[in-house]
Amino acid sequence: xxxxxxxxxxxxxxxxxxxxxxxxxxxxxxxxxxxxxxxxxxxxxxxxxxxxxxxxxxxxxxxxxxxxxxxxxxxxxxxxxxxxxxxxxxxxxxxxxxxxxxxxxxxxxxxxxxxxxxxxxxxxxxxxxxxxxxxxxxxxxxxxxxxxxxxxxxxxxxxxxxxxxxxxxxxxxxxxxxxxxxxxxxxxxxxxxxxxxxxxxxxxxxxxxxxxxxxxxxxxxxxxxxxxxxxxxxxxxxxxxxxxxxxxxxxxxxxxxxxxxxxxxxxxxxxxxxxxxxxxxxxxxxxxxxxxxxxxxxxxxxxxxxxxxxxxxxxxxxxxxxxxxxx
Amino acid sequence: xxxxxxxxxxxxxxxxxxxxxxxxxxxxxxxxxxxxxxxxxxxxxxxxxxxxxxxxxxxxxxxxxxxxxxxxxxxxxxxxxxxxxxxxxxxxxxxxxxxxxxxxxxxxxxxxxxxxxxxxxxxxxxxxxxxxxxxxxxxxxxxxxxxxxxxxxxxxxxxxxxxxxxxxxxxxxxxxxxxxxxxxxxxxxxxxxxxxxxxxxxxxxxxxxxxxxxxxxxxxxxxxxxxxxxxxxxxxxxxxxxxxxxxxxxxxxxxxxxxxxxxxxxxxx
Numbered sequence: 001x002x003x004x005x006x007x008x009x010x011x012x013x014x015x016x017x018x019x020x021x022x023x024x025x026x027x028x029x030x031x032x033x034x035x036x037x038x039x040x041x042x043x044x045x046x047x048x049x050x051x052x053x054x055x056x057x058x059x060x061x062x063x064x065x066x067x068x069x070x071x072x073x074x075x076x077x078x079x080x081x082x083x084x085x086x087x088x089x090x091x092x093x094x095x096x097x098x099x100x101x102x103x104x105x106x107x108x109x110x111x112x113x114x115x116x117x118x119x120x121x122x123x124x125x126x127x128x129x130x131x132x133x134x135x136x137x138x139x140x141x142x143x144x145x146x147x148x149x150x151x152x153x154x155x156x157x158x159x160x161x162x163x164x165x166x167x168x169x170x171x172x173x174x175x176x177x178x179x180x181x182x183x184x185x186x187x188x189x190x191x192x193x194x195x196x197x198x199x200x201x202x203x204x205x206x207x208x209x210x211x212x213x214x215x216x217x218x219x220x221x222x223x224x225x226x227x228x229x230x231x232x233x234x235x236x237x238x239x240x241x242x243x244x245x246x247x248x249x250x251x252x253x254x255x256x257x258x259x260x261x262x263x264x265x266x267x268x269x270x271x272x273x274x275x276x277x278x279x280x281x282x283x284x285x286x287x288x289x290x291x292x293x294x295x296x297x298x299x300x301x302x303x304x305x306x307x308x309x310x311x312x313x314x315x316x317x318x319x320x321x322x323x324x325x326x327x
Numbered sequence: 328x329x330x331x332x333x334x335x336x337x338x339x340x341x342x343x344x345x346x347x348x349x350x351x352x353x354x355x356x357x358x359x360x361x362x363x364x365x366x367x368x369x370x371x372x373x374x375x376x377x378x379x380x381x382x383x384x385x386x387x388x389x390x391x392x393x394x395x396x397x398x399x400x401x402x403x404x405x406x407x408x409x410x411x412x413x414x415x416x417x418x419x420x421x422x423x424x425x426x427x428x429x430x431x432x433x434x435x436x437x438x439x440x441x442x443x444x445x446x447x448x449x450x451x452x453x454x455x456x457x458x459x460x461x462x463x464x465x466x467x468x469x470x471x472x473x474x475x476x477x478x479x480x481x482x483x484x485x486x487x488x489x490x491x492x493x494x495x496x497x498x499x500x501x502x503x504x505x506x507x508x509x510x511x512x513x514x515x516x517x518x519x520x521x522x523x524x525x526x527x528x529x530x531x532x533x534x535x536x537x538x539x540x541x542x543x544x545x546x547x548x549x550x551x552x553x554x555x556x557x558x559x560x561x562x563x564x565x566x567x568x569x570x571x572x573x574x575x576x577x578x579x580x581x582x583x584x585x586x587x588x589x590x591x592x593x594x595x596x
Contacts (some may be wrong), residue, residue, distance in 0.1 A: 055334060097457060097466075163421065
């Protein structure tokens with residue numbers, strides 16, 4: 001799953017480098033603020049552990065193949081997301097430098113897929129809420145599956161945007177996702193098994209999760225909902241029904257045929273709308289709408305713009321309330 | 328020999344190569360890192376059908392490997408090992424990319440085959456360049472270079488610690504795995520039931536090891552910072568190195584050298 005340099009264009013590689021470098025700098029600063037020096041040898045040793053453990057296989061009964069630990073979720077559980085991200089970065093760096101497993105240009109992509117997604121998306125949004133509620137095994141499974149599905153999607157997007165492969169986006173996706181579902185289940189199983197083993201043998205290693213069932217409110221809830229919204233807009237939108245909705249159906253019944261006729265002389269508002277719409281029909285402004293990629297892009301852009309507008313309105317209202325209350 | 332043994336052997340081999348004293352070794356790591364990254368970016372910037380223009384780029388890995396004493400056979404073995412993974416993703420192009428493009432003037436080849444050749448060449452170039460970088464610089468050098476380039480201390484220290492303990496933990500893992508191999512006749516006993524306690528114990532022992540390491544570090548005056556050795560200084564040699572290779576990259580990127588050379592040899596057209 002490590003992407004090679006030959007598959008990445010400098011633009012994609014450079015952008016992902018920038019993104020992950022930013023996350024790395026931020027994580028480093030967080031760790032420095034926490035000031036725990038004992039983390040230093042621990043991170044080093046756990047990095048070495050993950051590296052070594054990735055070379056130990058176990059046979060999967062009934063398939064004739066073997067699996068091994070990836071380690072992203074496990075590291076996030078044991079060390080927290082910031083330290084885990086740094087450790088994964090170091091492991092990937094050694095793999096890229098000494099084994100050419102993952103290219104140097106593609107390093108940012110690999111770090112994003114295998115570091116950022118498990119540590120900052122799967123762990124806080126999936127693992128933690130479930131683990132706090134006591135469902136560690138389920139938490140590990142779902143977090144691993146989710147993290148790997150996102151990772152596989154990211155690989156497909158990055159490779160397709162780089163333009164090296166002529167595989168159509170959907171074909172690529174349909175090939176990658178099922179495989180990574182299986183890998184995710186394996187990873188979840190292994191992570192769960194290890195966590196349960198440690199809980200039994202050396203519970204002091206695990207972070208103290210609060211024993212009370214907390215409903216994850218505030219920022220975490222917001223992020224979980226945001227993730228769900230983006231997922232819906234980006235992927236579930238593909239399955240949106242093309243049948244007419246209630247209003248369109250009623251109009252069609254009344255008009256005795258298809259949709260409203262396009263007027264040859266659009267009004268001013270219609271002309272403005274045609275000009276402004278940069279994702280017409282929920283797709284790219286090209287013939288065919290850019291297929292599913294266009295829909296995904298439209299879904300993501302729409303969700304984000306909606307979010308921004310709502311946040312902006314909320315901010316303005318809050319600001320006005322602040323000013324009126326301070327008089 | 329298990330996978331772990333083979334991995335450690337390769338690791339050790341590069342580690343020993345990096346202790347060399349060639350002129351390339353003695354250059355400041357920053358210069359080497361910058362040139363390697365620029366090289367990889369330039370190679371990757373060719374579109375997926377570029378084949379002939381990529382050929383001159385092989386000069387860099389060949390020259391640097393020879394200077395640093397890296398056996399070309401080693402590089403070839405590594406490239407061949409990694410090629411299947413890349414080709415797996417490019418193989419479908421044979422089906423999807425059937426339009427023909429000129430390989431050279433007059434020789435039309437389907438795009439899929441061109442992209443296969445191109446990906447192979449690019450892999451060969453990028454992999455050998457990065458391996459030569461490490462073999463000529465070493466982990467200490469790269470870490471020191473990264474630190475001078477502004478990478479945060481946490482990351483650099485993590486790289487060094489990881490490198491240091493890789494040998495220790497891999498050794499542990501190799502012994503434990505061998506023990507399991509010897510106790511699992513004809514493949515039985517290698518499932519998840521034996522894996523979890525095995526790797527779990529490895530994890531616990533690693534954790535306890537780190538506690539002892541931390542106490543040892545405290546006992547030797549560790550205060551959170553790490554003094555780094557292995558860095559150099561930027562002098563005229565580094566400037567010539569970077570400027571020279573940069574020029575080479577620009578020429579090879581924007582001029583089709585093989586075409587020029589061929590035209591000159593055949594008497595101009």
